[in-house]
Amino acid sequence: MSTKSTNKFRYQARVEELKRKxxxxxxxxxxxxxxxxEDDYGRVVPxxxxxxxxxxxxxxxxxxxxxxxxxxxxxxxxxxxxxxxNDAFAGRWVYFMSRMRANKWNPDxxxxxxxEDIAKYDIISGIGDDAHFAPDYQLGISLGWQGILDKxxxxxxxxxxxKQQLFYDAHERAVKSIQGWIxxxxxxxxxxxxxxxxxxxxxxxxxxxxxxxxxxxxxPQTLREACQWIIWYHLAxxxxxxxxxxxxxxxxxxxxxxxxxxxxxxxxxxxxxxLACFLINxxxxxxxxxxxxxxxxxxxxxxxxxxxxxxxxxxxxxxTVRVHNGLNExxxxxxxxxxxxxxxxxxxxxGDKALVKGFMNNGxxxxxxxxxxxxxxxxxxxxxxxxxxxDLVKVNMAKVFExxxxxxxxxxIQGLSTHYLWEIFKNHLAKAVHTAAGGIRHHLKxxxxxxxxxxxxxxxxxxxxxxxxxxxxxxxxxxxxIDGAGLAIVADSFAALEQRIEKEAKIPWEEIIYHLKxxxxxxxxxxxxxxxxxxxxxxxxxxxxxxWAKKVSVEFTxxxxxxxxxxxxxxxxxxxxxxxxxxxxxxxxxxxxxxxxGKEPISHGANPNPxxxxxxxxxxxxxxxxxxxxxxxxxAPMQWELDPTLASKNHLNMxxxxxxxxxxxxxxxxxxxxxxxxxxxxxxxxxxxxxxxVVRVTGFTAYFSMLTxxxxxxxxxxxxxx
Numbered sequence: 001m002s003t004k005s006t007n008k009f010r011y012q013a014r015v016e017e018l019k020r021k022x023x024x025x026x027x028x029x030x031x032x033x034x035x036x037x038e039d040d041y042g043r044v045v046p047x048x049x050x051x052x053x054x055x056x057x058x059x060x061x062x063x064x065x066x067x068x069x070x071x072x073x074x075x076x077x078x079x080x081x082x083x084x085x086n087d088a089f090a091g092r093w094v095y096f097m098s099r100m101r102a103n104k105w106n107p108d109x110x111x112x113x114x115x116e117d118i119a120k121y122d123i124i125s126g127i128g129d130d131a132h133f134a135p136d137y138q139l140g141i142s143l144g145w146q147g148i149l150d151k152x153x154x155x156x157x158x159x160x161x162x163k164q165q166l167f168y169d170a171h172e173r174a175v176k177s178i179q180g181w182i183x184x185x186x187x188x189x190x191x192x193x194x195x196x197x198x199x200x201x202x203x204x205x206x207x208x209x210x211x212x213x214x215x216x217x218x219x220p221q222t223l224r225e226a227c228q229w230i231i232w233y234h235l236a237x238x239x240x241x242x243x244x245x246x247x248x249x250x251x252x253x254x255x256x257x258x259x260x261x262x263x264x265x266x267x268x269x270x271x272x273x274x275l276a277c278f279l280i281n282x283x284x285x286x287x288x289x290x291x292x293x294x295x296x297x298x299x300x301x302x303x304x305x306x307x308x309x310x311x312x313x314x315x316x317x318x319x320t321v322r323v324h325n326g327l328n329e330x331x332x333x334x335x336x337x338x339x340x341x342x343x344x345x346x347x348x349x350x351g352d353k354a355l356v357k358g359f360m361n362n363g364x365x366x367x368x369x370x371x372x373x374x375x376x377x378x379x380x381x382x383x384x385x386x387x388x389x390x391d392l393v394k395v396n397m398a399k400v401f402e403x404x405x406x407x408x409x410x411x412x413i414q415g416l417s418t419h420y421l422w423e424i425f426k427n428h429l430a431k432a433v434h435t436a437a438g439g440i441r442h443h444l445k446x447x448x449x450x451x452x453x454x455x456x457x458x459x460x461x462x463x464x465x466x467x468x469x470x471x472x473x474x475x476x477x478x479x480x481x482i483d484g485a486g487l488a489i490v491a492d493s494f495a496a497l498e499q500r501i502e503k504e505a506k507i508p509w510e511e512i513i514y515h516l517k518x519x520x521x522x523x524x525x526x527x528x529x530x531x532x533x534x535x536x537x538x539x540x541x542x543x544x545x546x547x548w549a550k551k552v553s554v555e556f557t558x559x560x561x562x563x564x565x566x567x568x569x570x571x572x573x574x575x576x577x578x579x580x581x582x583x584x585x586x587x588x589x590x591x592x593x594x595x596x597x598g599k600e601p602i603s604h605g606a607n608p609n610p611x612x613x614x615x616x617x618x619x620x621x622x623x624x625x626x627x628x629x630x631x632x633x634x635x636a637p638m639q640w641e642l643d644p645t646l647a648s649k650n651h652l653n654m655x656x657x658x659x660x661x662x663x664x665x666x667x668x669x670x671x672x673x674x675x676x677x678x679x680x681x682x683x684x685x686x687x688x689x690x691x692x693x694v695v696r697v698t699g700f701t702a703y704f705s706m707l708t709x710x711x712x713x714x715x716x717x718x719x720x721x722x
Contacts, residue, residue, distance in 0.1 A: 010200055011273035014086040015312050018280055021084065022315060023691050026703055035708045037580055039244065039377075039700040040316035042282030044082065046094045051078055053100045061101040063108075065452050065469075069170040071097065072240055072454065076177035079239070081188045083208075085201040088277040089228045090185040090208055091235050098241040098451065104128040109446040114438050121432035122399035122588045124581065125439030126392035128450055131237075133470070134245035134375040135459035136384025137252055140233055141226050144219030148458055149175055155464050164467030171464065174454050178236050182216045223256040223266060227278040234284055237455040245375040246318075247383050249286035250303040257302045268305070275302075275309035283316045283701065287374045289331055290322025290352055293367040299328035307331075310346065311338050316694045316701040317346040320374040323663050324352035336652045343644065343674040345696030350374040350635075351663030351670075354626075358668070359633030362479070362571060369633070377699030378577040378605075378635050378669060379481065384460045387475040389440060390634075391483070391577065391699070395432045396585045397552070398486030398592060398602045401493060404428045405593075409513055416509040418498045422551075425490075430559050436482050437563035437572060444478070444570075447471040479571045481634055482563075484556045485578035485585055488538050488603035488612075491549035492594035496535040499544055506531065516591045519598045533595025539608030539624040546624060549608075553628040561632070575634035576606040579698050583710055601714060605698065606636035610718060618642075618658050626665035635668040637699065641718050642674045671696045673719070680704075680719050684712050 028045050029036075054074060056067040075097060082092040098104070105111075105128035118125050143151065149172060156168035186209055193205035211225050220226040230252070237243040253275075260266035288306060289299050310317050321327075321335045335347050352370075359369040359380075372380045379390035404425040414420055447453075448469040456470060457463035463474030500506045507528060515521075520529035538545035553576070560574035578585065586601035594609065596602075603609050606625045613620045618640065625638045642655070659670055673696050683690040687705035695704050695715050704712065 007267070008269045011269055012312070015273065015276045015280075017086045018084065018277065019313055019315065022280060026706065027691065030706055036706055037697075037708055037711045038702070039318075040283055040694075040702050040706065041238070041244075042092060042280070043096075043238070044092050044094055047080055051075055051095060053097075055102075057106070059102050059107060061103050063106040063451070064449050065166060065170045065454070068240075068452055068454055069173050073173055073177040075239065076181045076236075079181060081185045083185060083188050083192055083205075085192060085196060085198075085205055088204070088208065088224060088274050089231050089281060090189060090212060091231055092281070093235045093238045095239055096242060097239055098130050104451075106446065106450040109442075109449060111439065111442045114435055114442065117431060117435040118439065120403065121428070121435065122396035122585060123432060123436050123439070124392070124394040125436065125443075126389050127439050127443045128447070129389070129392045129443075130241040130451070131243040131245070131453065131456060132376065132379070132390045132392050133386055133388050133456065133475075134247065134381035134383040135233070135237065135243070135456050136461065137230055137233070137247045137459065139384055139461070140459045141220050141229055141252065144215065144217060144229070145175055145179055146217040147219055151464050155467065159467035161467070167467050167469070168464075170452075170454060171457060175458065178232065179216050181236070182212055182232060186212045186216070220256065221259075223253060223260050223271060224274055226253055226256045227274055231278065231281050233455075233459065234282060238282065240455045241451060241453075243456060244282075244284050245381065245383075246284040246286040247375060248290070248298065248373055250288050250300060250306055251292075251298050253306075254300045254302050257305075271302070272305050272309045272312065275306055276312045279306075279310055279317060280313045280315060283318045285318040285320065285375050285377070287320045287322055287350070288335075288347070289324075289327050290350075290373065291324050291326060291370050293370050295326065295370070297324070297326045297328055299331045303328070303331055304334060307334055307338055307347075311342065314342050314344055316703060317344070318701060319347040320350050320669075321347045322350050322352055322374065323659065332656065333652065336656050337649070339672060340649060340652060340655070340674065344694040345671070345673050345701045348374075348672070348696070348699075349659050349663075349670045350380075351667045353663055354629060354631070354666045354668050355380060355633055355635070358629070358631045361632050362573070372633060374669070377579060378483075378575065378637050380633060380635065382477065385462075385476040387470050387478050388481050389443070390481045391579055393436050393440060393481060394483045394485050394578065394581060395429075395436050395556075396486055396588065396602070397429065397432075397484050397556070398489040398585065398589045400428050400432050401425060401486075401490045401592065402589050405516075418494055418502060421497070422494070426555055429555065433482065433556070433559040433563065437480075437560075440480050440482070440572075441570070444471055477571070478569050479573050479633075481573055481575060482560045483575045483577040483634075485576070485581060485605070486589075486602040487549060487552060487576050487606060487628065488609045489589075489592055489594060489596060490552050491538040492535070492545050492609055493592050494548040494552075495537065495544035496532040496593045496595070498548075499535045500531060512593060516593065519591045520595070529595045529597070532593055535594075537594075537608060537612045539612035539620050541620060541623065545608075545612075546627065549624070549628050553630060557630040557632070560630075573632045573634045574630040576628065576630070576636035577699075578602065578605045580711065583714060604639055604718065607639050619661070622658055622662035622667065623665060626662055626667045629666050629668060631666075637669040637671055638662060638667055639698070639718070640670055640672045642672060644674055644676050669699075671699060673715075675719055677719055680716055684716050687712070
């Protein structure tokens with residue numbers, strides 16, 4: 001056997017062992033911590049003698065710069081080291097530091113003025129929530145840890161106010177604590193190398209130690225060093241406040257790969273091994289392909305290697321392929337092949353055309369718009385420049401509809417009509433949006449006293465230069481996200497009322513009011529429910545439901561946009577996305593006129609309600625969601641469930657055509673699940689039988705076995721009804 005084939009076999013064996021170990025760690029998390037309805041992450045279970053936080057407030061929690069840096073440094077000093085001889089890289093994260101507090105918001109800065117309407121409209125306010133903006137990894141790999149320290153030293157001489165000096169003290173301590181964490185890993189690696197009898201693994205450990213010795217201070221110079229540096233940063237940031245934003249990974253790593261290749265330091269198989277280890281470390285959100293600032297495609301050889309590495313591990317992954325007119329067609333086809341071959345919900349696809357045009361509608365130029373990339377669950381960001389609160393703030397429009405409907409019923413003197421209901425709905429939606437925006441403004445004003453963005457400040461443009469937290473004026477842009485949820489519930493409810501009561505006179509207002517109050521109880525209630533449910537729905541094409549969905553989208557967009565305040569550098573950008581809140585939102589909403597029973601989940605994101613079309617559902621879905629896009633650079637994703645019988649190699653062109661058609665019509669992001677109905681039903685009964693089954697729940701992927709029964713049912717319902 002040649003040396004080349006021997007190395008390939010060796011690397012493959014190591015990757016297989018890492019996959020096996022990850023499954024065991026997932027089972028351990030389920031056994032010890034229970035089920036989790038969120039990203040898989042790459043986290044491992046904490047040791048029994050778990051780290052305990054250091055409170056600095058009477059409520060038992062910790063807040064502010066001093067509280068966070070003291071706790072972070074304490075944790076870094078005692079954080080378990082993690083080294084696997086089969087891995088190319090050291091480190092795993094263990095603790096959700098931001099969850100190890102009694103409260104997530106500093107009670108010294110209450111928001112009593114908002115609480116009544118937050119509860120009334122069932123708003124997720126985002127006040128005190130974690131991160132959700134993207135660091136600039138290019139900045140990090142260019143500077144290295146010592147370069148970041150030098151930058152701190154440079155600007156502490158310029159910004160000399162006492163509070164700025166405390167700011168720099170905290171960040172210097174944080175960086176040094178990360179370096180200390182790395183050094184402890186080096187000691188462990190050397191210890192394991194000394195005891196290792198397998199020559200190949202021993203060599204790997206010695207190289208791992210050398211890589212980490214170089215990057216503990218210096219900027220990375222090789223592909224392996226760059227991957228390890230990025231891993232250390234995202235492990236620290238994950239530990240600090242769950243940050244999971246990535247970047248344009250192929251372009252970040254391309255120069256290192258090409259340099260190594262030219263110098264003869266690396267071969268293709270070795271590069272794929274490094275990339276597989278990199279991806280299995282943690283399913284961070286990475287983008288592939290797409291245009292550079294000038295519109296030229298960013299695809300390179302390493303783009304394909306990243307997909308190949310993802311295929312080798314085939315675990316939960318969050319890779320997004322950016323589709324634009326100049327995208328390398330081979331990369332697009334290869335991404336489709338892996339999507340269909342593995343049926344694990346990856347990759348996703350984002351639509352460059354609408355995203356760039358939409359962001360430019362805010363007044364930004366095309367070069368900046370192209371730099372705003374897919375780095376999160378549903379969200380775009382300018383790495384290192386933008387504070388967005390993406391995917392944190394949501395208005396439950398189904399609840400707003402319920403409030404409006406109840407008000408109309410109680411004011412019978414004004415009459416009962418969809419026109420009157422629409423006027424009331426608009427009024428309450430305006431109040432809900434204003435409340436959500438008020439929550440964001442409160443968060444921005446006081447977050448530095450609650451949870452300063454200590455780690456993300458390090459790879460942002462502005463905070464270190466100004467001596468200001470990124471939440472407190474340190475960022476360049478404050479493009480603030482507010483998402484609407486329950487669009488299909490609202491649109492179909494308006495449509496059902498207009499069609500069945502006003503156009504067809506098949507049921508009087510009083511009767512539907514009664515059946516909503518009784519949750520469509522009894523035989524007659526079920527008859528009415530089905531009558532309303534089978535009215536013209538959003539997604540059917542030129543239907544009343546489609547008209548109402550567009551009307552709601554336009555109004556929601558208008559209301560979010562008018563909250564912008566140029567003087568404060570606050571630009572509010574709307575989107576439609578529910579994340580995994582469909583169940584919780586639904587529990588707070590009674591029966592709705594579209595035939596939904598009380599407490600059932602609301603509709604998923606921007607999608608029509610399940611079962612909206614029998615034939616041509618994929619094209620209908622693509623068209624409907626494209627038509628309701630807010631159009632300012634944030635997404636209203638299309639969640640696409642495909643039956644495996646319609647997702648084989650023979651159907652690649654069909655799948656690719658629908659993806660491109662959606663983006664040409666104005667779509668922004670597509671999440672795809674390809675799952676066998678029988679398999680998903682069997683897995684729902686006994687998840688342990690399918691430990692490797694991965695699903696794309698919303699914008700994120702997760703092991704099906706890690707989801708609660710309620711969330712598994714949510715996925716099952718989407719599969720069965722499409």
